[in-house]
Amino acid sequence: MSLVAGVVAVQGDVEEHASAIERTAESRGYEVDVREIRESGIVPACDLLAMPGGESTTISRLVHSEGIAPEIVAHVEAGKPLLATCAGLIVASRDAADDRVDELELIDVTVERNAFGRQKDSFEAPLSVDGLADEDPYPAVFIRAPAIEAVGSADVLASWDGRPVAVRDGPVVATAFHPELTPDSRVHGLAFFDNEAAFVPSLENTVR
Ligand SMILES: NC(=O)CC[C@H](N)C(=O)O
Numbered sequence: 001m002s003l004v005a006g007v008v009a010v011q012g013d014v015e016e017h018a019s020a021i022e023r024t025a026e027s028r029g030y031e032v033d034v035r036e037i038r039e040s041g042i043v044p045a046c047d048l049l050a051m052p053g054g055e056s057t058t059i060s061r062l063v064h065s066e067g068i069a070p071e072i073v074a075h076v077e078a079g080k081p082l083l084a085t086c087a088g089l090i091v092a093s094r095d096a097a098d099d100r101v102d103e104l105e106l107i108d109v110t111v112e113r114n115a116f117g118r119q120k121d122s123f124e125a126p127l128s129v130d131g132l133a134d135e136d137p138y139p140a141v142f143i144r145a146p147a148i149e150a151v152g153s154a155d156v157l158a159s160w161d162g163r164p165v166a167v168r169d170g171p172v173v174a175t176a177f178h179p180e181l182t183p184d185s186r187v188h189g190l191a192f193f194d195n196e197a198a199f200v201p202s203l204e205n206t207v208r
Contacts, residue, residue, distance in 0.1 A: 002031040003202050005192075006046035008072070009036035010062035012054020012087060016180040021050060024188040030203075040067035043075055047200045048192045053086030053143065053178050056113065057100040060091050064102055076106050081198035082172045083191035089174040090146050107169040108152030111176075115147030116161075127177075129158040129166055131194065132186040139184055140165070140177035148176060171198035 003025055007017045018034045025032035035042050043049065049072065051059070063069045072092075076082050084092040084107070093103050095110040116123075121144050126137035140160070148156075148164040157173070158166035165176040166187075173195060179187035192200065 002033060003047045003200070004045055005032050005034045006037045006043055006049045007034060008049065008051040008059070008063065008068065008088070009038050010066065010068070011058045012052040013178070013180060014052055016178075017050040017052045017085075020180040020185055020188050021048075021192070023183075024185040024192065027185060028189070028193055037068060038066065040071055043068060043071035046075065046080070047202045048081045049075055049083070050180075051082065051084045051088030051092060052180065053088060056087035056090035056096065057098070059087050060101045060103075063091065063104075069102075069104060073104055073106065076171055079171050079197070079199040081192050081195055081200065082106065083179075083188060084172060084174040085178055085180065086143065086145060086176060089148075089176060092172060092174060094152065107167060107172050107174050108154045109148045109164075109167055109169075109174075110150040111146045112149050113146050114144050115149075115163075116142060116145050125160050125177075127158045127160060127165070129187065129190075130155075131157060131168070131190050133189060133194070134186075138179075138186060139182050140175070140179070141181045142177045145176040168195065168197070171195065
């Protein structure tokens with residue numbers, strides 16, 4: 001069984017997501033072909049997608065100018081899984097409160113960019129995340145992270161400092177932190193293989 005995974009690669013920490021996806025798929029016994037997405041035409045062939053951290057205004061501008069944005073929307077509308085992290089969460093949100101971000105409106109949340117204070121620009125926190133394979137705390141790395149300010153129909157999976165930092169909205173799982181930067185692949189596992197609301201075409205008719 002070989003899966004096709006896409007990592008939105010217009011900007012941001014692409015390699016780390018590609019490695020995390022390979023690790024996660026292998027641990028589940030699947031082969032995976034990871035494709036870096038810098039142009040339109042690749043997303044429709046993908047079973048699952050990651051939109052990484054980086055600089056959200058740049059990622060937003062390029063996914064629109066390259067014609068990738070409507071393909072990501074169609075992927076999610078088809079029920080296929082998307083993991084959106086940090087800047088990816090900002091771009092996928094309903095409202096990022098910044099005119100330079102043209103949101104994809106895939107997650108019913110409002111976010112505030114760079115919301116965790118200056119002394120906390122970068123930090124690691126042990127999080128309790130709903131839906132992970134076990135209950136051990138998840139080592140979450142935050143780098144100039146956004147906060148999720150208002151949650152509509154999305155489910156909150158984890159909070160830190162009284163604010164939601166991981167959510168699920170149908171086939172989309174999104175985090176304010178960077179699950180691709182730690183060897184712990186449970187968040188990728190949740191987003192791609194354990195989300196009952198998501199459909200992975202290549203795994204249809206296989207026992208997960
Ligand atoms: N690590 C990140 O992805 C940071 C996101 C960045 N602060 C932004 O708003 O685009």
